[in-house]
Amino acid sequence: MRSLKTTAIKLSYISSKRSYCHQFINPNFDSKATKSGGGNNTNDLLTNLGYIYQLPTAGLLHYLPLGLRTVKKIGDIIRKNLNNSIDANEFPVNEVSLSSISPTSLWVKTGRYPNDEVFTLNKNGDKNAKFLLVPTCEEEITAMMKPYLKSYKNLPQIVYQISRKYRYEKRPRGGILRGREFLMKDAYSFHVNERDALKCFDMMKSKYDLIFQAFKIPYVSAWADSGEIGGDRSMEYHYLHEIGEDKLMICDECGIASNIEKCQSTPVGKGQFKDPVEVTWCLNKEGDTLIGIYYPGTHELDPRRVVEAYGGEDLDLDTINMPNEKVLLKYQRENEDIMLASMVRLMDCRLHPRSNLPDFPLSKYSKFQFVTIDEVDLCFSKVGDVCEHCGTGHLRMEKSIEVGHIFYLGDKYSKPLDLKYVSKDNAQEVVKMGCYGIGLSRVLGSIAELTKDDIGLRWPSTIAPYTVSFVTPPNIHDDTSLLREIEHLKNNNSTNTSDDWLFDLRKDISLGKKINTSHAAGIPICCIIGRKSWPYIELEIRGKRYSNTWEKAYEMEGNGSKFDWVSKGEKASTNSKNRTFEKHLVHKDDLNSVLAILLKDL
Ligand SMILES: [Zn+2]
Incomplete structure (x- = not known):
């Protein structure tokens, strides 16, 4: 009688802990949402797994516990x-x-x-x-x-x-x-x-x-x-x-990256481009100078470079985006004597000196009012351009x-x-x-988008909602002595990381589902506790390795030399078909130390 009473108290203690698995963690999540990949599916995955709640109003969401x-x-x-x-x-x-x-x-x-x-x-x-x-x-x-x-x-x-x-x-x-x-x-x-x-x-x-x-x-x-x-x-x-x-231009040599809008580069094929040449007409702010911007039809005009080439803020940027006919009409309307109004031609440096320029659109103009600025770069950087920083590498776009x-x-x-x-x-x-x-x-x-795979999410340990999950078969509740051991494991964690541990001791969910849920939720390590293996705990690693410091630690301290810890390498998953997971078997007394070693790399 006495021991039963104690158990009842302990049980309620475990279930009242914050990191006891809560109802928001959904063991019946729809994994199909991840399998089709791309698009908005990361949102569906986050929703299915209980990370977020998406409101019917587009663009709004609530954060759930995970x-x-x-x-x-x-x-x-x-x-x-x-x-x-x-x-x-x-x-x-x-x-x-x-x-x-x-x-x-x-x-x-x-x-x-x-x-x-x-x-x-x-x-x-x-x-x-x-x-x-x-x-x-x-x-x-x-x-x-x-x-x-x-x-x-x-x-x-x-x-x-x-x-x-x-x-x-x-x-x-x-x-x-x-x-x-x-x-x-x-x-x-x-x-x-x-x-x-x-x-x-x-x-x-x-x-x-x-x-x-x-x-x-x-x-x-x-x-x-x-x-x-x-x-x-x-x-x-x-x-x-x-x-x-966004679009970034990245140098394949020095690795320096710039937003495409800011990217400086040396164009390839200077003076070689013949056809088709595009022209965009614009005006200065006074409206008394017509500016023709000539550039290769294969490129996109960069307003920032145009302003720089023209030599100042005097250029009316709004007119760059206006249709050419409108700009020309405005110019003719605002300048009574066209013969006295000035004109500037900006020639992109990629153009061949004898390339076919589009016909000049005005019949009346004075050649003496004409100024040409050539050899200037007027277009956005393109893939293959030479990097301005190192002068040797070429740019790629990402x-x-x-x-x-x-x-x-x-x-x-x-x-x-x-x-x-x-x-x-x-x-x-x-x-x-x-x-x-x-x-x-x-x-x-x-x-979430970058790390997800066909199983689900895969967080780095530093931002994972929990670093470690503990899962048990549903019948664990009949095994009061093992329950006490689990509680002991939790309370004796001197490193104060147990707040980062999720205990999934739910009665009505199978062990397989619990493991799958932990993996899908992206928790880096899943610890499987069962009567058969106790006092050893089986670890399945879900997290991606960002470093490999654990190997040295294992060589020095694993295999019983300091810790009762055996690395079992990649093994078929306990529950996921066609999946292998890295597995370890660790004695309960060494669990804290081994988890700390493993988590460093995840
Ligand atoms: Zn470079």
């Missing part, structure tokens, strides 16, 4: 690396949490509102929205820091937050990669001058490398155009994958998913929002800023 644990792990890695100093002279970094609601008036000042990519909040009957849901927080953070950065003595400062952001995607691709609500880490830095801000940019670059290395998945950092956010220096962090919407971006902002936000400090010389100076983002939901979605 998804939340994963995203928290990603956040923990980011926090740890931002908070820890690399060296003693480092700028201090502090975490904050800003409201998700921001007044539109602030965004009007920086020219980012009205904006049809933000969600606005309207009071009933009020046509003019006074608030919006933040897509990023440059405006708010600049306003918030104002009272704290009065003097040069208050600088530098770096603050960051991890929070939900909102963007009105017209056609959300749905799910986790491009939703209307997403989780983002955004950091902002404040400095007395550009030199300090760029030093901070480099410091954040080092921290980003540590963060992305901790995620274990190979990534590419690429020089990038600042685009919307603005500034002078910016770098993006990408995962290469065919479903990505599709990618952008997961992080760091910028030097200069005074883009501090100037319109009047963020000033008093300098050493008692002068009012504008604060220089930087901003640094990582999309946590994007990282989760990308890594």
Whole structure:
């Protein structure tokens, strides 16, 4: 009687633990969703396995326990690396949490509102929205820091937050990669001058490398155009994958990568292209100069290079995208005496001197008003172009998913929002800023996409919702002494990692289903506990190896020399047909040590 009572208490203790398998982990998930591969199926897989709940409204989702644990792990890695100093002279970094609601008036000042990519909040009957849901927080953070950065003595400062952001995607691709609500880490830095801000940019670059290395998945950092956010220096962090919407040009020699929009390269086949030559007409801002841009029909015109070749901001970029006829009409309408108006021809350097140019469209013009700028590069880099950085390698193009971006902002936000400090010389100076983002939901979605296989997900151990699962046959509940042993195993884990252990002791689910569920959910190691093998535990490794340090440890300490641990190599899976898993047999007393050795590589 007495022992029964004790068992009842112990049992309820096990089932009350947080890491006891919960009902969101679905043993009847539909594995077909993974088998067809690609597309949005990663979202279906995450949904089937109980990571996320997709709302009927496109682009919105809820995080379920497994998804939340994963995203928290990603956040923990980011926090740890931002908070820890690399060296003693480092700028201090502090975490904050800003409201998700921001007044539109602030965004009007920086020219980012009205904006049809933000969600606005309207009071009933009020046509003019006074608030919006933040897509990023440059405006708010600049306003918030104002009272704290009065003097040069208050600088530098770096603050960051991890929070939900909102963007009105017209056609959300749905799910986790491009939703209307997403989780983002955004950091902002404040400095007395550009030199300090760029030093901070480099410091954040080092921290980003540590963060992305901790995620274990190979990534590419690429020089990038600042685009919307603005500034002078910016770098993006990408995962290469065919479903990505970004395009990177990567050198096959030096490996330097750039976003295609920023890529600098030396064109191949200079002066050789004859046919067909395209021409795009545009105007200067005054409207009194007609500019003809001649380039190979096989290439795409790069507006940034055109502006550079023309030599200034005077070019009216809007007219580049207008149909040629419209531009020519506008030119003739705005210039009464065409004979006095000037014309510029920009000739791409790839063109052959005797290539067939399209006919000049105007009958009336003066040859004396004609200026030609030739030998200039006017087109986007193409596969095969010579890398500008090493001068020898050739460029290849890869599709990618952008997961992080760091910028030097200069005074883009501090100037319109009047963020000033008093300098050493008692002068009012504008604060220089930087901003640094990582999309946590994007990282989760990308890594799921990159690592999934026909069984399911396959997380690196650093971000897996649980690093280890323990599964038992359903009849374990008849074996009170073994149950006690399992409880002992859990409570005696001195390394404090047991919060990372998932115990699947469910009565109504077969051992095979439990193993399959653990593997499909992507938990790196599955420990199988049964009466027959006890006190030995069978380990099945689901995680991919990112290194092989365990082999040396096994050679030195395995096979009974220090640990009662036998590596059994690749064996047919206990339950998956046509699948082999790496298996190990470990004595319960050595389990903690062996798990620690194995997890290092996974
Ligand atoms: Zn190169």
